Amino acid sequence: MSYHQLFVLSVLAAATFPDFVTPLAPSWDDLRVKHTWDAVPANWETLGNPPSGTTIDLHVALKSHNESALIEALYEVSDPRSPKHVLYNTPPLTMYSPVRLLCCRYGAHLSREQVAQLVAPHTHPLDLINSWLAHHGVPTSSISTSHGGGWLTLAGVPVSQANKLLGASYQLYRHTGTNDTTILRTVGYALPAVLHTHVQTIVPTTHFASTQTMRQTPRRRSVGATADMASREPVTVLSGRDGAVMPSDLRWLYRTVTYVPTATDQNLLGMAGYLGDHPGPQDLRKFMTQCRADAVDATFTVELLNGSEYDPNNPSSEANQNMQYAQAMAYPTPHLFYSIGGEIAVLPGSNLPAPGDPFLVWLNFVLSGQRVPPTISTSYGVQETTTPPEYAMALCNLFAQLGLRGASVIFPSGNNGVGKLEDCIDDDTGSVHFVPTFPASCPYVTSVGGTTGNPEVAVSFSGGGFSNHFPQPQYQQVAVPTYLERLGSKYDGMYNPAGRGIPDIAAQARRIYIVQKNKGYVVSGTSCAAPVRLPSSGSSAQPTNNVQVVAGIISLLNDYLLSIGRSPLGFLNPWLYGVGLPGINDIISGSNPGCGTDGFSAAVGWDPVTGLGTPDFLNLLASLDSRYPIGTQNPALDPTLLAKAP
Numbered sequence: 001m002s003y004h005q006l007f008v009l010s011v012l013a014a015a016t017f018p019d020f021v022t023p024l025a026p027s028w029d030d031l032r033v034k035h036t037w038d039a040v041p042a043n044w045e046t047l048g049n050p051p052s053g054t055t056i057d058l059h060v061a062l063k064s065h066n067e068s069a070l071i072e073a074l075y076e077v078s079d080p081r082s083p084k085h086v087l088y089n090t091p092p093l094t095m096y097s098p099v100r101l102l103c104c105r106y107g108a109h110l111s112r113e114q115v116a117q118l119v120a121p122h123t124h125p126l127d128l129i130n131s132w133l134a135h136h137g138v139p140t141s142s143i144s145t146s147h148g149g150g151w152l153t154l155a156g157v158p159v160s161q162a163n164k165l166l167g168a169s170y171q172l173y174r175h176t177g178t179n180d181t182t183i184l185r186t187v188g189y190a191l192p193a194v195l196h197t198h199v200q201t202i203v204p205t206t207h208f209a210s211t212q213t214m215r216q217t218p219r220r221r222s223v224g225a226t227a228d229m230a231s232r233e234p235v236t237v238l239s240g241r242d243g244a245v246m247p248s249d250l251r252w253l254y255r256t257v258t259y260v261p262t263a264t265d266q267n268l269l270g271m272a273g274y275l276g277d278h279p280g281p282q283d284l285r286k287f288m289t290q291c292r293a294d295a296v297d298a299t300f301t302v303e304l305l306n307g308s309e310y311d312p313n314n315p316s317s318e319a320n321q322n323m324q325y326a327q328a329m330a331y332p333t334p335h336l337f338y339s340i341g342g343e344i345a346v347l348p349g350s351n352l353p354a355p356g357d358p359f360l361v362w363l364n365f366v367l368s369g370q371r372v373p374p375t376i377s378t379s380y381g382v383q384e385t386t387t388p389p390e391y392a393m394a395l396c397n398l399f400a401q402l403g404l405r406g407a408s409v410i411f412p413s414g415n416n417g418v419g420k421l422e423d424c425i426d427d428d429t430g431s432v433h434f435v436p437t438f439p440a441s442c443p444y445v446t447s448v449g450g451t452t453g454n455p456e457v458a459v460s461f462s463g464g465g466f467s468n469h470f471p472q473p474q475y476q477q478v479a480v481p482t483y484l485e486r487l488g489s490k491y492d493g494m495y496n497p498a499g500r501g502i503p504d505i506a507a508q509a510r511r512i513y514i515v516q517k518n519k520g521y522v523v524s525g526t527s528c529a530a531p532v533r534l535p536s537s538g539s540s541a542q543p544t545n546n547v548q549v550v551a552g553i554i555s556l557l558n559d560y561l562l563s564i565g566r567s568p569l570g571f572l573n574p575w576l577y578g579v580g581l582p583g584i585n586d587i588i589s590g591s592n593p594g595c596g597t598d599g600f601s602a603a604v605g606w607d608p609v610t611g612l613g614t615p616d617f618l619n620l621l622a623s624l625d626s627r628y629p630i631g632t633q634n635p636a637l638d639p640t641l642l643a644k645a646p
Contacts, residue, residue, distance in 0.1 A: 026128065026131070026132070026192060026194045027192065027193070027194070028132055028135045028136075028192050029192075030192055030193045030194075031167045031190040031191065031192060031193075032190055032191065032192070032193045032196060033167075033188060033189075033190045034166075034189055034190055034191045034196065034199075034201075034202070034205075034390070035188065035189065035201070035205065035206050035388045035389075035390060035391075036187060036188025036189070036206065037187045037188065037206060039187070040173070040187055041187075041208045041385075041386060042423070042427060043175060043176045043177075043422075043423075044173050044174070044175060044176060044208055045173065045174055045175075045176045046171050046172065046173055047171070047172040047173065047174055047182055048171060048172060049170075049171055049172070050159055050170065050171070050172050050184055053158070054158070054159045054184070055156045055157060055158050055159065056157055056159055056162055056170065056184055056204070057153060057154065057155050057156065057157070058153070058154040058157055058162060058165075058202055058203075058204075059151055059152070059153050059154075059202065059203050059204075059357060059360055060129070060151065060152040060153075060154065060199060060202050061150065061151055061199070061200040061201045061202070061203075061390075061394035062121040062125060062126075062129075062149075062150050062151065062152065062198060062199060062200065063121065063125075063197070063198055063199070063200050064118070064119040064120065064121055064150060065120060065121060065122045066118075069118055069119075070115075070118055070119055070397060070400055070401065070404070071400060071444075073110065073118060073404055074400050074403050074404045074444065074571055075474070075574060076105070076106075077105075077106060077107060077108055077109055077110070077404060077570060077571075078106070078403060078570050078571035078572075078573070078574045078575065079106060079475075079574035079575070079578065080106045080574075080575060080578065080579045081106075081574075081578060081579070082105060082106050107566060107567035107570070108567065109404060109405055109406035109567055109568075109570055110404050110405060111370075111405075112367070112368070112369070112370055112405070115148065115367075115401050115404055115405060116147070116148025116149070116150075117148065118148075118404075119147065119148050119150045119397075119401065120148050120149050120150065121149060121150060121198070125195075125198035125199075126149070128194060128195060128198065129152065129195065129198070129199070130143075132192060132195065133154070133165075136161065136164060136165050137161070138154060138157065138161070138165070142154055142155045142156055142157070143155075146364045146367075146368065147363075147364065147367055147398065147401070151360075151364070159184070163186075166186070166189040166190060166191070166202065166205065167189060167190035167191075168186040168188065168189040168190075168205065169186055169187070169188075170184055170185065170186045171184070171185070171186070172184055173185050173208065183204070183208070183209075184204065185204060185205065185206065185207070185208055186205055186206060187206060188206060189202065189205045189206065200390055200393065200394050201388070201390035201391050201393070201394045203357050203360065203391055203394075204357055205388070205391075206388045206391070207357075207386065207387055207388055207391045208386045209382040209383075209386050209387070243511060243522075244511050244512065244513035244522045245508055245510070245511055245512050245513065246291055246513050247291045247292055247325065247328035247329070248291065248292070249454075249508075250325075250328070250329065250507075250508055250549055251328070251329065253454065253456075253508070254507070254549070254553055254614065254615055254616065254617050255616055255617045255618045255619075256329060256552075256553060256556055256617040258618075259556050259559075259560070259617065259621075261330065261331075261332060261333050261556060261559040262559065262563045263559045263560075263562035263563040264332055264333055264334060264559075266562045266563075267333050267334065267374060267555065267558055267559045267562055267568075268333070268334050268335075268336055268373040268374060268375075269326055269330055269333050269334070269335050269336070269373060269374075269375045269376075269377075269551060269552070269555045270335075270336045270337075270338065270366075270372075270373030270375065270376045270377075270407075271319075271322050271323065271326060271335070271336070271337050271338065271376070271377050271378070271379075271548070271551075272338045272340065272362050272376065272377075272378040272380075273316070273318065273319045273322065273337060273338060273339050273340065273378075273379075273380075274340045274358050274362075274378075274380050275316075275340075275341075275358075276308045276309065276316075276339060276340075276341055277316040277318045277319040277339060278302055278308070278310050278311075278312075278315060278316060278319050278337060278339040279300065279302075279315050279316075279319040279320045279322065279323035279324075279337055280312055280313065280314075280315030280320055280517075281299065281300070281312055282312070282313070282518065283315060283320050283324070283515045283516060283517065283518065284298055284299075284300070284320075284323055284324055284327060284515075285298075286515050286518060287324045287328075287514065287515040288324075288327065288328070288331075290515070290520075291328060291513070292328050292331065294331075295327065295328070295331040295332070298327045298331050298332070298335075299335075300323055300327070300334075300335040300336065300337055301334070301335070301336050301337070302336075302337050302339055303336060303337070303338045303339065303365075304339050304341075305338060305339065305340045305341065305361055305362060305365055306340055306341035306358075306361045307341035308339040308340055308341040310339060315516075315517070317514075317516045317521075317523075318379060319337065319339070320514065320515070320516050321512075321514045321516075321523065321548070322337075322377070322379055322547075322548050323335065323337060323548075324514055324515065324548075325512070325514075325546075325548040325549055325552065326377065326548040326551055326552050326555075327552075328552070329548070329549055329551075329552020329553060329555070329556070330551075330552040330555040330556055330559075333555050333556075333559060336373060338362055338365070338366075340358055340361060340362050341361075359395050359398075359439070360395070360398075363395070363398045363399075363402075366402065367398065367401055367402065367405070372402060372405045372406060372407045373407060374406060374407060374408065374555070374558040374562070374568035374569070374570075375407070375408050375410070375551050375554050375555040375558055375568075376402065376407050376408065376409050376410065376551075377409075377410045377411075377547050377548055377550075377551035378409075378410070378411055378439075378547070379411075379412055379547050379548070380411075380412075381411060381412060381414060381437040381438060381439060381440055382437070382438055383423060383435050383436075383437065383438070384435065384436045384437060384438040384441050384467060384468060384469060385423070385435055385468075387438045387469070389469045392438050392439075392441070392442070392469045392470075393469065393470075395439065395442070396439070396442035396443070396444055396445075396470065397444075399439065399442050399444045399445050400444040400571075403444055403570050403571030404570075404571070405570075406567060406568050406570045407568075407570065407571075408446065408551075408554050408558070408568070408569050408570060408571065408572045409444070409445045409446065409571075410445065410446045410447075410448060410547055410550055410551050410554065410572075411437075411439050411440045411442075411445050411446070411447050411448070411547065412437070412440060412447070412448055412463070412546075412547045413437060413440045413447045413448060413449045413450075413462060413463035413464055413502050413503035413611075414436075414437035414440065414462075414463020414464075415461050415463060416435070416461060416463060416594055417460065417461055417462065417463065417464075417592035417593050417594030417595075417599045418434040418435065418463075418464065418465050418495075418592055418593070418594040418595050418597065418599045418600065419433075419434050419435030419465075419594045419595045420435070420594065420595075421594070421595055421596050423435050423595075424594070424595035424596070431493065432494055432595050432596065432597070433493075433494055433495070433595075434465045434466075434491070434494050434495045434594070434595055435465075435594075435595070436463075436465045436466065436467050436468065436499075436502055437463050437502070438467075438469070440463070440502050440503065441467035441469060441470055441499075441500055441502055442470065442500075443467075443470050443473035443500045443573070444571060444573075446504045446505065446550075446572045446573055446576070447502050447503040447504050447611070448503055448504070448505055448506060448507060448546060448547045448550050448611075449462040449463065449464055449502075449503035449505070449506035449509075449592075449609055449610045449611055450462035450506055450507070450508070450509030450510065450546055450610075451506045451507060451508055451509060451510075451587055451590075451610055451614055452508065452509065452510035452511070452590075453510075456508070456585065456587055456614055457587065457589040457590035457602070458506070458587055458589065458590025458591060458592065458602040458607075458609040458610045459509050459510050459590065460590070460591065460592060460593060461509075461592065462503075462506065462509065462590075462592045462609050462610065463502065463503070463592065464502050464503055464592050464599075464600055464607075464608035464609045464610075464611075465495055465501075465502055465600070465608050466495045466496045466497065466498075466499035466500065466501055466502065466608065467496065467499035467500040467501075467502065468496050468499060469499075470499060470500040471498055471499065471500065472498055472499060472500055472501065473500055473573070475573050475574045475576075475577040475578070476500070476501050476577065476606070478577075479501075479577060479605055479606035479612070480501040480606060482605055482606070483501075483603060483605065483606055483607055483608070484497050486603060487600075491597065491600075494595070494597070501606065501608055501611075502608060502611075503608075503609075503610070503611040504572075504573055504576060504577075504611040504612060505550060505576065505584065505610075505611045505612055505613065505614065505615060506546070506587060506609075506610035506611055506613065506614050507546040507547075507549040507550050507614055507615070508546055508549065508614075509546040511523075512546075550615065553615050553617055553620075554569065554572065556617065557569060557617070557620060557621060557624060560621060560624065560625075561624060564625075576612060577606075577612065579623050580620055580623045581612065582619055582622075582623060583615065583616050583617075583618075583619035583620030583621075583622070583623050584612045584613040584614065584615060584616065584619075584620075585613045585614045585615070585616050586604060586605065586612070586613040587602050587607075587609075587610040587613045587614060588602055588603055588604050589602055590602045590609060590610070591609060592608075592609045
C-alpha cells in the first residue's frame, strides 16, 4: 500500500472513528521526566526563587512528521556525489491534492516554504498540545509559531504556572565565583506521557550556560605560562608588527590574494554576535588603512535583535576582530552583523530573566526571511556538558535548516584544547572526561580549529574531540575511524569514540594583529576576549577569531559560484570530506593538551585538533569547476597578481 493510500485511510479513520484515533481525555497529570540533572550542574550556584510575578518565555520544539526527511534532504543538496533526482513526499494538504516536494541534486537548495513543509508537525500533536495548554490556563493569545510550525513560543508565562505546566522548579542561578548575570533555570522538567513522542524539547529549562563561556575565553596566562606555551609550539613567524600575523600573510598563505569578487550584488557574509556585541566602523577603517589599503572603504550593516543597542563609538573586541578579518579576506563582499541582545541572562541587578534563548532568537529571525546569507559565522560557543541533549539536537536541526536553505554555517571549536582541568573531572567519581564545545559539535555546522606558524602546526589551545550528544555523521565514516585506529586505547573512557569528530578544518589562530578603539593589539585563539595592546611587554595574548578567516575564504568560493550562475556551497562538510579534500593542507604536527593530559595529536588525514587541515583557496576553487583543474589559470583570478602567488 502506498504512502498516499495510507494517508487517505488515516484521514477517513479519524473522521469516522475519532475515538479510536485520539483519546478524548488525555491524562495531563501523568507526568514523565523529559530531562533532569542529578544535581545542580558543576560550577553553578542557586540564588533561590525569582521574585513574585516573574514571567518567562517558553519555546517548545515539536518533532516533525518525518524526522529523517530534513537530514536526508540536507545531504542530497550538500553532497556533490548525491543522486541527480530524488523525490520526497510530504503529507497532502487534503486527501485530494497531494503535495510533492522536490529535493533534487547537489546545490538545489530549498526555499523557506519548502523547508517549512518538510519539517511541519502533524496536526494531531498540535491539537494535543493546545488542549494541554488550555488545561493549564495558557491563553491562546500568548502562543505563536515559527519555523514552519515546528516551534511554539509561549510568551509571558508566570513562573508559578511554568512550574505546574512542566513539573519543574525554576530558580535563579549564577556561575560560581563570578559576577556573571543570573539565569532562570530548572534542574529538571517533565511532560505528560502522551506528549513525549511529539515534543522534542522545551527551552529554557535545563540548559545552563554562562555569558562568559559563550565567548570561549581561556584563562589569562602569566608571562611564564605564555613562554611555556610558545616553547611547545615550534613557530616560524610569518611577518608583521612585533611578530604579529597580518591579513596579507593570511591572504598569501591561503592563496586568496589573486581573487577579485564580482558577485557582490548577490553575495553576503553574515556574522552573529551575542551579548550585545557589535563592531566599530572607525576601527575597521584604521585596520584596513594599515593592513589592506585597497579596502579602506569597507563597510557593514548592523541588524539589531532582541533589544540590542548599537553605539559605533563603543565596539566590543569580539565583534571588531570578527569584522576586521572577515572583511580583510572577503572585501568587497557585503557584510551583515547581527547584534543580538543579552537574552541568555537577566540584566545585572534586575533578577528578571530576559525573554528567549540567544541562539533561538537569531535562528528564528534568519530562517523566517526569504533569503539567508550564503556564508554565516559565529565566534561563540558553550561547553557541550551544559547543553541537554534534546536542547542541542533541536538547535542542531535548525542549523540543518540553514544548510538546506543554502547557508554555510561556521563555528569555532573552542580555546581550551580538550578541556580545562576543573571542567573535566566528574565530582562523583573523580574520572576525567574531555569537554567538547557546542554548537561546534553539531554535525550540520563546520567547526574550525587553530594553527600557527609557517609551515603550519596545530596550536596548543585548539579545541577538539568528540561529541557526547551527536553520533559520527556519514561524511566522517572514513576519516575519523582511521584516526581512532591509530590512537588505539589511549584515553579510553575519556571521550566518545562513536561521536561526531571536532573540528572539520582549521586556520591561523595565534598572534593575530587587530585594532580595538583606535589601538593596535596582538591576540590569539579560535574565538576572542580582551586583547593585549601592542607593543606588549610582559603580557600574554588572549584569543582572536580564525573562524572569520575561514568564513572569508568560503565567501569567496560562494562569490565565484554565484558569478557563474550556480548555487552557493551551503552545508560544507560533505563537500569538504569528499570532492573538496584535495583543496585542504594537511596539518600533521602539534597537539591540544587539556584535562591534565597531552590531548590529541595532529596526524596525517583528519585529526581532532585541526580536522582535515587548512584551506588552500586555489585548489578548493579548482574542485568546484572541472574546467580549470589545479595548475591552470581560472579567468576569475587577477592576472596581474597571479604571477606573484606562491
